[in-house]
Amino acid sequence: MKKTTAIVLGLCTSLAAGVAVSQEAGSAAVEARHHQMEMIAYNTGILGGMAKGEMDYNAEMATSAATNLHAMAMLDRATLWVEGTEQGAVEGSRAKAEIWSDPETFDAKFKALQDASAAMMEVAGTDLDGLKGGMGAIGKACGDCHDTFRGPRN
Ligand code: HEC
Numbered sequence: 001m002k003k004t005t006a007i008v009l010g011l012c013t014s015l016a017a018g019v020a021v022s023q024e025a026g027s028a029a030v031e032a033r034h035h036q037m038e039m040i041a042y043n044t045g046i047l048g049g050m051a052k053g054e055m056d057y058n059a060e061m062a063t064s065a066a067t068n069l070h071a072m073a074m075l076d077r078a079t080l081w082v083e084g085t086e087q088g089a090v091e092g093s094r095a096k097a098e099i100w101s102d103p104e105t106f107d108a109k110f111k112a113l114q115d116a117s118a119a120m121m122e123v124a125g126t127d128l129d130g131l132k133g134g135m136g137a138i139g140k141a142c143g144d145c146h147d148t149f150r151g152p153r154n
Pocket of ligand 1: 030033041092096106138139151
C-alpha cells in the first residue's frame with residue numbers, strides 16, 4: 001500500500017515537472033543562456049573594437065573571435081532556452097514568451113547570427129577591411145533579435 005502511494009506520488013511529481021520548470025532548473029537555464037550571450041558579446045566586442053580602431057588589428061585574434069562567436073551562436077538551444085523561463089516566470093529573465101510561441105521566427109533570428117558569424121570567420125583574418133565588411137550583419141543580427149525577443153530591463 002505504502003509502496004503504491006510512493007509510486008503514485010513519484011509519478012505526480014514527474015508529471016508536474018513536465019508542464020512547469022522548477023524555479024531552480026529555470027534559474028540555472030537563464031544563467032547558462034546569459035553566459036552564452038556574454039560569450040557572444042565578448043567576442044563581438046573584440047571584432048567591434050578592431051573595426052572601430054579602438055584595438056590594434058590582429059588577424060589571429062580576429063579569426064579566433066569570429067570562430068568563438070560562431071560556436072556560441074551554434075549551441076543547441078534545448079537546454080538553454082527552456083520553455084517556462086520567460087520574463088516574469090523566472091527572476092533575471094528578459095526572454096519574451098514569444099520565443100516559445102513563435103519558435104520559427106526566433107530560429108530565423110538565431111540563424112542570421114550563425115550566418116553572419118560564419119561569413120566573419122572567412123573574412124576576419126584577411127585584413128581590417130574584410131573584418132569591417134563583416135561587422136554590419138553581426139550588429140544587425142543582435143539588434144533584430146533583441147528588439148523582437150528581449151523584454152525591458154528588470
Ligand atoms: C536570436 C536572438 C538573439 C540574438 C541573435 C542575440 N541575442 Fe542577445 N539576448 C537575446 C535574449 C532573448 C536575451 C535575454 C535573455 C534572458 O534574459 O533570458 C539576450 C541577452 C543578451 C545579453 C545580456 C546577457 C546577461 O548576462 O544578462 C547580452 C550582453 C547580449 N544578449 C548580447 C548580444 C550580442 C552582442 C549579440 C550579437 C552579436 C546578441 N546578443 C545576439 C536574444 C538574442
